[in-house]
Amino acid sequence: MAGAMRERFVEVAGALLDEHPRLAVLTADLSAELFASARARHPERVVNVGIREQLLISVAGGMSLGGMRPIAHSFAPFLVERPFEQIKIDLNHQGVGAVLVSAGASYDIASGGRTHQAPADVALLNTLGGWTIHVPGHADEAETQLRRAATGDDLVYVRLSNQSNARPFADSERFTVLRGGRRGTVIAVGPLADAVLAATETLDVTVLYAATVRPFDHQAVRHAVAQQEQVAVAITEPLLEGTSAPELARLLAELPGRILALGVARDELRHYGTAAQHAIAHGLDAASMRRRLGTFFGPG
Amino acid sequence: MTIDRVRQLMAVMRGDAKHAEAAESTLDALWVLYDRVLRVTPAMAEDRDRFYLSKGHGPMAYYAVLAAKGFLSPVELYRFGDFHAALGHHPDRATVPGVEVSSGSLGHGLPLAVGTALALRARGMTGPALWVLLGDGELDEGSNAEASAFAGRAGLDNLHVIVVDNASASHGWPGGAQSRFAVEGWSADRVDGRDHEALVAAYTAPHPGRPRVVVADVGSAASRAAERTGHGRRDA
Numbered sequence: 001m002a003g004a005m006r007e008r009f010v011e012v013a014g015a016l017l018d019e020h021p022r023l024a025v026l027t028a029d030l031s032a033e034l035f036a037s038a039r040a041r042h043p044e045r046v047v048n049v050g051i052r053e054q055l056l057i058s059v060a061g062g063m064s065l066g067g068m069r070p071i072a073h074s075f076a077p078f079l080v081e082r083p084f085e086q087i088k089i090d091l092n093h094q095g096v097g098a099v100l101v102s103a104g105a106s107y108d109i110a111s112g113g114r115t116h117q118a119p120a121d122v123a124l125l126n127t128l129g130g131w132t133i134h135v136p137g138h139a140d141e142a143e144t145q146l147r148r149a150a151t152g153d154d155l156v157y158v159r160l161s162n163q164s165n166a167r168p169f170a171d172s173e174r175f176t177v178l179r180g181g182r183r184g185t186v187i188a189v190g191p192l193a194d195a196v197l198a199a200t201e202t203l204d205v206t207v208l209y210a211a212t213v214r215p216f217d218h219q220a221v222r223h224a225v226a227q228q229e230q231v232a233v234a235i236t237e238p239l240l241e242g243t244s245a246p247e248l249a250r251l252l253a254e255l256p257g258r259i260l261a262l263g264v265a266r267d268e269l270r271h272y273g274t275a276a277q278h279a280i281a282h283g284l285d286a287a288s289m290r291r292r293l294g295t296f297f298g299p300g
Numbered sequence: 301m302t303i304d305r306v307r308q309l310m311a312v313m314r315g316d317a318k319h320a321e322a323a324e325s326t327l328d329a330l331w332v333l334y335d336r337v338l339r340v341t342p343a344m345a346e347d348r349d350r351f352y353l354s355k356g357h358g359p360m361a362y363y364a365v366l367a368a369k370g371f372l373s374p375v376e377l378y379r380f381g382d383f384h385a386a387l388g389h390h391p392d393r394a395t396v397p398g399v400e401v402s403s404g405s406l407g408h409g410l411p412l413a414v415g416t417a418l419a420l421r422a423r424g425m426t427g428p429a430l431w432v433l434l435g436d437g438e439l440d441e442g443s444n445a446e447a448s449a450f451a452g453r454a455g456l457d458n459l460h461v462i463v464v465d466n467a468s469a470s471h472g473w474p475g476g477a478q479s480r481f482a483v484e485g486w487s488a489d490r491v492d493g494r495d496h497e498a499l500v501a502a503y504t505a506p507h508p509g510r511p512r513v514v515v516a517d518v519g520s521a522a523s524r525a526a527e528r529t530g531h532g533r534r535d536a
Contacts, residue, residue, distance in 0.1 A: 009344065022423075024418075024419070024422060044418070044421055045422050047418060049446075049450050050449075052449075052450060054442070054443045054446055055344065055411050055414065055443065055446040055447055055450055058408060058411030058414070058415060058443065058447070059418060060415060061412050061414040061415060061417060062412035062413060062414060062415020062416040062417075062418070062419065063413065063416065063419040063422075064415075064419075065400070065401070065412065065415070065416050065419070066416035066417075066418075066419025066420050066423070067346075067419060067423060068419040068422060068423070070415075084473075085405065086408070086411075086443075089402075089408055089506035090408055090411070090412055092401050094393065094401060094402055094412070095393070095394055095402075119451065125305065175493050230419055241488040257325040272519050
């Protein structure tokens with residue numbers, strides 16, 4: 001099963017190929033069969049390089065040098081971590097744009113084990129400048145992000161996941177206010193929003209929603225904090241714990257306060273099972289987050 | 301303009317003695333390419349041939365050729381490696397006119413060129429040729445295996461690779477570097493890397509439906525040093 005977001009990606013990318021003659025889609029075997037119909041229509045712009053992830057990224061860079069807009073796709077560990085130097089040199093250092101679209105996220109492929117999980121992809125990519133990083137929480141959000149990325153010339157990462165909220169929340173690349181409160185601010189990233197809303201139902205806190213984490217919407221956070229009793233900001237990310245903590249730390253340079261970063265543990269979780277079980281193991285289910293956020297914000 | 305003028309320009313650049321040997325090894329292959337084959341001018345027209353220097357270390361010969369051909373001012377050569385210089389010890393496309401890719405880390409030029417070859421093909425631009433210069437040691441990088449295998453199967457006939465072979469690969473290439481490409485379906489040749497007419501002939505040989513590799517054999521550093529001092533000559 002490809003999941004709703006990846007299915008939408010295949011559908012939207014196929015339509016975008018029809019609309020934009022400079023657009024190309026590159027795969028390294030994974031998902032390649034899903035693009036069979038797009039490849040039949042555009043055999044020179046839908047290219048499967050085989051199980052060659054270094055080449056996948058380099059070809060994206062070379063295509064961009066040659067005047068095309070490439071979208072490269074694979075599972076997150078094989079798209080970002082394995083060919084990381086290609087991203088650094090063949091995209092960033094060449095000064096060219098590309099769209100990277102991953103599937104699998106942190107623990108979608110829970111039963112697949114560590115090799116198919118990439119909780120650190122965004123943290124790693126964030127060591128480079130210039131990237132817009134999307135963590136959509138719904139297929140509709142992913143579609144909007146993909147459509148915008150297809151017509152740009154910049155560096156864009158879209159991190160698709162099988163985890164999803166029941167409905168889309170984002171209406172732009174800025175953070176969206178889901179709920180207002182006085183005791184502090186929680187930023188819910190991508191597919192964790194439904195669980196965060198459930199976890200904070202009885203807490204008097206503002207909940208912001210982020211489907212785009214870079215650039216980070218500092219203005220939205222400052223605005224939320226300005227109306228609150230204390231400077232207490234928590235972020236819950238379906239990413240390596242602390243991925244966005246440096247962004248929040250910038251706030252503390254201006255205001256004395258506290259931050260809490262919840263995310264996927266750094267140590268390897270050597271278990272299989274389901275994504276829901278992995279969320280619980282990492283403390284990212286609603287009940288675990290209710291406990292940790294409640295302690296952090298304190299009694300109102 | 302002759303290759304001797306290029307040698308004079310190379311002599312201007314100091315401070316990268318470590319890579320002087322690497323620079324000298326590429327000089328003939330580069331000069332013949334830019335002087336006789338490559339269709340590119342400083343105007344950098346959209347339908348130009350493109351040259352990607354993958355083996356970015358020892359770029360003095362490359363800079364000197366670019367200066368000789370009017371892409372960059374010879375004055376720049378005097379600032380080679382300085383803080384504000386355009387010319388670093390590895391070339392950067394953002395700062396050096398005429399440089400198509402920024403290189404230095406080995407194993408990036410050929411995979412990038414495969415992407416550009418695909419882009420030009422997808423855009424219907426059949427005129428421009430892609431040229432990549434690699435070192436035989438650089439072939440150790442597995443990224444080249446990914447790229448050469450794919451390029452062969454994709455029949456990228458606008459793609460050309462020059463491998464300057466100075467026998468620097470630590471573990472060698474039994475059968476010659478060209479055999480690694482030939483097995484992937486490339487048109488492959490090996491010539492004396494100092495023989496300009498042989499280089500021209502190899503560069504311009506037709507290779508319909510297939511990418512082309514030319515291994516320019518320049519001998520090992522030790523053999524060239526021996527030649528210079530006369531110790532390598534049996535009749536000396």
